[in-house]
Amino acid sequence: MAELGFEVMGLDIDEAKIERLRRGELPIHEPGLGEVLRRNLDAGRLRFTTSYEEAAAFGDVHFVCVGTPQKKGENAADVSYLDAVVESLAPHLDRECLVVGKSTVPVGTAQRLADKLVRLAPAGAQVELAWNPEFLREGFAVHDTLHPDRIVLGVASEKAEKVLREVYEPLGDVPIIVTDYPTAELVKSAANAFLATKISFINAMAEVCEAAHADVKLLSTALSYDERIGGRFLNAGLGFGGGCLPKDIRAFMARAGELGADQALTFLREVDEINMRRRARMVDLARELAGGSFHGCTVGVLGAAFKPNSDDIRDSPALDVAVTIGRQGGRVTVYDPVALDNARKAHPQLSYGTSALDAARGAHVVLLLTEWQEFIELDPEVLGSVVSDRKIVDGRNALDPEVWRAAGWHYRALGRP
Ligand SMILES: NC(=O)C1=CN([C@@H]2O[C@H](COP(=O)(O)OP(=O)(O)OC[C@H]3O[C@@H](n4cnc5c(N)ncnc54)[C@H](O)[C@@H]3O)[C@@H](O)[C@H]2O)C=CC1
Numbered sequence: 001m002a003e004l005g006f007e008v009m010g011l012d013i014d015e016a017k018i019e020r021l022r023r024g025e026l027p028i029h030e031p032g033l034g035e036v037l038r039r040n041l042d043a044g045r046l047r048f049t050t051s052y053e054e055a056a057a058f059g060d061v062h063f064v065c066v067g068t069p070q071k072k073g074e075n076a077a078d079v080s081y082l083d084a085v086v087e088s089l090a091p092h093l094d095r096e097c098l099v100v101g102k103s104t105v106p107v108g109t110a111q112r113l114a115d116k117l118v119r120l121a122p123a124g125a126q127v128e129l130a131w132n133p134e135f136l137r138e139g140f141a142v143h144d145t146l147h148p149d150r151i152v153l154g155v156a157s158e159k160a161e162k163v164l165r166e167v168y169e170p171l172g173d174v175p176i177i178v179t180d181y182p183t184a185e186l187v188k189s190a191a192n193a194f195l196a197t198k199i200s201f202i203n204a205m206a207e208v209c210e211a212a213h214a215d216v217k218l219l220s221t222a223l224s225y226d227e228r229i230g231g232r233f234l235n236a237g238l239g240f241g242g243g244c245l246p247k248d249i250r251a252f253m254a255r256a257g258e259l260g261a262d263q264a265l266t267f268l269r270e271v272d273e274i275n276m277r278r279r280a281r282m283v284d285l286a287r288e289l290a291g292g293s294f295h296g297c298t299v300g301v302l303g304a305a306f307k308p309n310s311d312d313i314r315d316s317p318a319l320d321v322a323v324t325i326g327r328q329g330g331r332v333t334v335y336d337p338v339a340l341d342n343a344r345k346a347h348p349q350l351s352y353g354t355s356a357l358d359a360a361r362g363a364h365v366v367l368l369l370t371e372w373q374e375f376i377e378l379d380p381e382v383l384g385s386v387v388s389d390r391k392i393v394d395g396r397n398a399l400d401p402e403v404w405r406a407a408g409w410h411y412r413a414l415g416r417p
């Protein structure tokens with residue numbers, strides 16, 4: 001928003017995070033965002049606070065993008081952080097303004113928060129709520145924010161629509177879809193459900209390919225030429241993780257159940273199960289290469305983040321596999337270019353290497369679990385010179401099997417003969 005020329009104040013209750021941001025340091029790894037942060041701090045368009053009073057006095061438009069994680073032991077989303085924001089912000093809102101929800105929420109949340117906002121704000125109905133779901137991908141956050149595919153505005157009045165059109169005007173010619181609250185909330189749940197389904201579809205095909213000795217990589221390439229199907233999000237492998245797709249499909253099922261529409265989304269349970277089965281299959285393949293047991297076996301794991309170009313380890317398939325193998329007796333050493341600090345905090349029982357070669361040193365089996373470019377570019381001869389056995393499982397179908405086999409590696413992958 002500052003990059004677009006607006007005066008921006010960022011608020012978080014995490015004081016350490018705010019301190020770092022004030023110093024121009026990113027608390028997460030996100031390509032390109034550090035430069036944008038520092039440029040706009042220097043230009044004086046961007047500042048940070050932990051004070052709701054200050055934020056309320058400052059803003060004409062308040063974007064709310066706190067977390068909506070999965071509740072412990074349940075599928076449903078925990079929306080209490082959003083309630084906390086409304087309860088902290090609203091009492092300070094004594095003039096006309098727009099509060100805009102961006103978090104991913106169960107349908108019905110926006111209307112409930114809109115009512116609460118008007119009830120708690122001194123300015124009453126002069127304070128309005130809009131819902132404007134976020135579609136960016138981690139690792140591409142800056143690009144996706146400045147060049148969105150579309151903008152969805154869930155609004156209750158023409159005034160709110162006008163304000164948000166003005167806000168997004170500097171982005172140029174982007175399709176804008178104006179809806180009511182529930183449709184806007186559902187667009188987001190539907191988009192992530194579709195993406196998760198596409199990944200699990202190709203991973204289901206990978207399971208069949210494994211049984212039939214066929215090649216899912218060639219199969220997906222052949223499918224991708226059909227423009228109705230398309231090739232994006234059709235990479236078979238270890239499946240989806242992260243802080244969004246897994247929890248969002250579960251929250252969507254839970255909400256549909258509350259609305260009496262649970263039958264409509266039972267297929268998402270399959271999508272979730274297919275996804276989790278890939279992790280189990282990966283562990284089985286690794287154990288097979290280890291000779292039937294992990295005891296006495298050293299396993300080098302390449303990747304800890306849930307995807308490349310991110311240090312996010314929330315529900316990371318790579319770490320899930322690493323932890324499971326460790327629990328089954330394997331000596332696991334993990335390396336990731338940026339997610340090691342987060343991984344170490346979450347799983348101190350694992351060992352961590354200082355490089356890909358360090359993690360693979362002495363390994364009986366190497367597992368490629370997050371497709372960082374530097375792993376794709378590894379020289380099979382160089383890696384081969386540090387391992388005990390030249391055995392690798394490519395969990396992301398990212399390597400060229402012929403090149404690795406030619407270098408004497410026993411190469412295995414998910415969904416390929
Ligand atoms: N991470 C992503 O790429 C995307 C996330 N989303 C959605 O956006 C929302 C946020 O996701 P993330 O950024 O990943 O979550 P996150 O958990 O990384 O960040 C949330 C931030 O909110 C702060 N916070 C918590 N309570 C607060 C309060 N009362 N007042 C002020 N700040 C508070 C936390 O300290 C934290 O810094 C979720 O609903 C998610 O589903 C949507 C699209 C993309």
Ligand SMILES: O=C(O)[C@H]1O[C@H](OP(=O)(O)OP(=O)(O)OC[C@H]2O[C@@H](n3ccc(=O)[nH]c3=O)[C@H](O)[C@@H]2O)[C@H](O)[C@@H](O)[C@@H]1O
Nearest residue numbers: 134135136137138199233234235239240241242244306307
């Ligand atoms: O709601 C959200 O938070 C976001 O969730 C996803 O974005 P993100 O989680 O950052 O990452 P993706 O690129 O979607 O990847 C998700 C997972 O799927 C896996 N994946 C992706 C694509 C594919 O073909 N195969 C596959 O296994 C990735 O490895 C990763 O673990 C969506 O792509 C965003 O549009 C959405 O805004």
